[in-house]
Amino acid sequence: MAKYDSDDASSAGLFNPQGKHSPSHGYCQREGNLVVVRNGTRLPDYCIKCGEPAEHRLIRKLSWHPPIYYLLVLVGLLVYIIVALIVRKTATIDIGLCERHLRRRWAWIAFGWMIALGGIATTVPGFNSQELVVLVPVGMSMLVLGMIGGIIGSRTVTPDKIDDRFTWLKGCRPEFLAVACDPVGGTMSDPWIDGR
Numbered sequence: 001m002a003k004y005d006s007d008d009a010s011s012a013g014l015f016n017p018q019g020k021h022s023p024s025h026g027y028c029q030r031e032g033n034l035v036v037v038r039n040g041t042r043l044p045d046y047c048i049k050c051g052e053p054a055e056h057r058l059i060r061k062l063s064w065h066p067p068i069y070y071l072l073v074l075v076g077l078l079v080y081i082i083v084a085l086i087v088r089k090t091a092t093i094d095i096g097l098c099e100r101h102l103r104r105r106w107a108w109i110a111f112g113w114m115i116a117l118g119g120i121a122t123t124v125p126g127f128n129s130q131e132l133v134v135l136v137p138v139g140m141s142m143l144v145l146g147m148i149g150g151i152i153g154s155r156t157v158t159p160d161k162i163d164d165r166f167t168w169l170k171g172c173r174p175e176f177l178a179v180a181c182d183p184v185g186g187t188m189s190d191p192w193i194d195g196r
C-alpha cells in the first residue's frame with residue numbers, strides 16, 4: 001500500500017489509501033476519456049500514449065478558457081486575444097512518454113518543419129517570376145499544412161477544462177488510463193471532482 005504523508009495532498013482531498021500512486025509520484029483520476037489531475041501534477045511514470053513505463057518526461061504548459069469566448073473573434077481578433085489573456089486559466093503538467101512515442105513526436109515535428117520550409121522554398125520563385133506565380137498559393141498551402149500537421153501530429157495532452165485547482169486532460173490513451181488512473185469516485189473517500 002502506498003504511503004501518504006503529504007498534508008497538502010490530504011487537504012486537497014487527494015488522500016487515497018487504495019490509490020495506485022502517491023501524490024509525490026503523481027496522482028490522477030479518469031473521467032471517461034479524460035484524466036483529471038491537480039494543477040502542477042507530475043503524471044505517473046507511464047507513457048500517456050501506450051501505458052508502457054515512461055523513459056522520458058515532458059513539461060506541458062497548458063492554457064484554457066471557456067469556449068464561449070471564441071465568439072469574440074467575430075468582434076475582433078485583438079479584442080479576443082486581450083480578453084482571452086485575462087480570463088484564461090493555466091496549468092503546468094509533467095507527462096511521461098516512452099522512447100517510441102518520444103521519437104514519434106520528434107518525427108512529426110521534423111516532418112512539419114520539412115513541409116513548411118519546403119513551402120517557403122516553393123513560394124520564393126513564384127514571387128520572382130510571373131510564369132511561376134502559381135507556386136505562391138502552392139507554397140503557402142504547404143507552409144500552413146506543415147505547421148498544422150506538425151502541431152497536431154506531435155500533440156500530447158490538451159486541456160478540456162482548467163479551473164483554479166484541477167485540469168481535465170485530453171490525449172491520454174486508454175492504455176494509460178487503465179494502468180495509471182483511478183476511476184472518479186472509485187476509491188476516493190472525498191471525491192474532489194464535485195461541482196464540475
Ligand SMILES: [Zn+2]
Nearest residue numbers: 047050098101
Ligand atoms: Zn508509448
